[in-house]
Amino acid sequence: MNRPPITAQGAERLKQELHRLKTVERPRIVQAIAEARAHGDLKENAEYHAAREQQGFNEGRIQELESALSLAQVIDTKTVGAANGGKVVFGATVELEEVESGDTITYQIVGDIEADIKERRIAVSSPIARALIGKEEGDVAVVQAPSGAREYEILSVSYD
Secondary structure, eight states: OOOOEEEHHHHHHHHHHHHHIIIIIHHHHHHHHHHHHHTSOSTTOHHHHHHHHHHHHHHHHHHHHHHHHHHOEEEOHHHHHHHTTTOOOTTOEEEEEETTTOOEEEEEEEOGGGOBGGGTEEETTSHHHHHHTTOOTTOEEEEEETTEEEEEEEEEEEOO
16 A cells, blocks of 8 residues: 655644644534524524534545545654665755846645745655755755746755
8 A cells, every 4th residue: 555655743733733622613613503593593504504514524624634644654854864875865955046037945745745835845746856856955945836847956955
């Protein structure tokens, strides 16, 4: 069976989210449903329907997280980094400079479930990550973007 990779830090973040959904959000939603039921007729009770919809989303996310955590292969990025001698692999934090514009950006390559572009964590299956895997500091990676090919020079590679 193919087990999707996840960083140890990512697994911990997902466990914390799961705990919050079960211990904070679930009771809050149950309370909201109870309050909405107390208002009477459920057919035209918007509060009740909104709370039930929230409950569905919450329970769906709980199932998604439980499934992802049970199937995932947790990888310690520090161990992986030491074994790869500075090459970009799963878990690496990579500082890049776009060759054309000179802009710099830092990304960490993580599992698909923990990817979050706002936090600068990109999925190992993304085009940028695929272009970076196997490269070293000083190498130039060519990323095929919808707007055309973009070149990035790897300034540094670390494993936090």
